[in-house]
Amino acid sequence: MHSTSFDFLAHSQQGNPLPDFSVEQLSISQSAPGVVQVLPHGTEHYRRAVVISAGVHGNETAPIEWLNRFCEQIVTGQVAVTQPLLLILGNLPAIEQGCRETSVNMNRLFCGAHQDYPQSYETLRAAELEQQVAQFFARFSHLQPYHFDMHTAIRASKHEKFAVYPHGNELLVTEQLAFLQSCGIYAVLFSNKPTTTFSYHSAKNHSAFAYTLELGRVNDFGQNDLSRLQRFDAAIQQLLSQPQQPRLDFDTHRAYVYQVTEELTKLADDFEFTFDDQLANFTEFSEGAIIAKQNGKATRIEGGARGVVFPNSHVALGHRAALLVKRVEELELKVLKAQSSSTLP
Incomplete structure (x- = not known):
């Protein structure tokens, strides 16, 4: 069914329920607005459960465009997936309005912090996304969980792409850093304390290899050069398509590692x-x-x-x-x- 098409972003903004469907040995379903689950039929190849999110800040458009294209490529058979996958568009009204948030910074509302704020779309959405991630990881509790929360920075950076590495997530640290290097991300910040970000929530509560990824700079829709995410795209495709991952070497000479x-x-x-x-x-x-x-x-x-x-x-x-x-x-x-x-x- 390579002719099948699916505009994840448009569908999410329209708010129409997505009927479950299958394509290329994949079962695809919507579990909440802006949340799509992709499950390969061959469970014997399952090694990891992967969450990829974008749009927690609605004006960070490059990750949103990348995720929309990636979902389309999965549906049309251009990208192979052998691992359970959850795709999330975070702050739908803010994406629609082209703003960072509508009332409060949603990336400060996880780990239950949404309970400390007056009720708003962002607080309700953070609680919903916590539940969606919990259900997904619980379903595949025998697999290693991953969570890539994609962002872009408000201002320019001496490192165009960098990752924020959650506090307390030190297990297999160099292998994770090597994987980030394969994504074209050579600068990493080690957090110095617990936070209430989406990625930290997954690291703390689900023992996920979880990162906040800064993949360039804030821009308007249609003004992003997604070719600058080519290495990230290739590394994610390999993570999802190959049950057995190749050994990656961490290059200390090219690494820019920082401690907060x-x-x-x-x-x-x-x-x-x-x-x-x-x-x-x-x-x-x-x-x-x-x-x-x-x-x-x-x-x-x-x-x-x-x-x-x-x-x-x-x-x-x-x-x-x-x-x-x-x-x-x-x-x-x-x-x-x-x-x-x-x-x-």
Whole structure:
């Protein structure tokens, strides 16, 4: 049935129920608005259960366009899938309106944090997506869970693509880093504490290999060059099509690994950075440099030089305004590599 077509994004925005159907030895069904489950018929090849999400922030269009195309390629038989797969478009109204969120940042509402906010579409949707992911992983509890939550950054970055690696997800670390390198992602941030992001939710509650992937910069629909995601596309296709994954070597010489050392929180309406909005992610400041001010107090860099990632002075009070990060030296990476030697499941 290679002639079958399916516009995941358009269908999700229209809100019409999707009838279950089969194509190319796959059973495809909608389990919630903007959530499609793809189950291969040959269960003997199952090794991993994979969740891929995009559009948790509605204006981050490149991952949304990629996911829409990827779903179309699965339905038309252009992409082979041998592993259970859950595809998610996150914030449907924000995608429709072309905005980051309609009321509250949905990527701060997971791990049950949606209960701490006034009810809105985002809080209800976060709870629904938690349930969808839980049901999917529970159904395939004998498989290794994966979750790739795709985003794009608000501003330019010294590393066009980078991953945020959840706190406490250290198992098989170098093999995961090697897989990210195969995706064309050579920069990785190690989180320093638990968070309430979608990827951390899957890592904490379902022991998933889970990552927040920053795959470029925010752009309008139709203005993205998806060829820049070619290596990511190829690596995901291989993960889904090949039950036995090849051994991947982690290249310490090409790795840019950072440890989050501090999180800046916006506590006052007068919060401001000392740099302009054009500053690229990972720009480094020397010790003693003043990078922000609020409540008449200055925030200085301490403990050595630090890079600044995700600076955003427009977040709500109490939310993260920036991360400060420290580069992990190559010697530390070599030690890290020597401690792990098995391949990804």
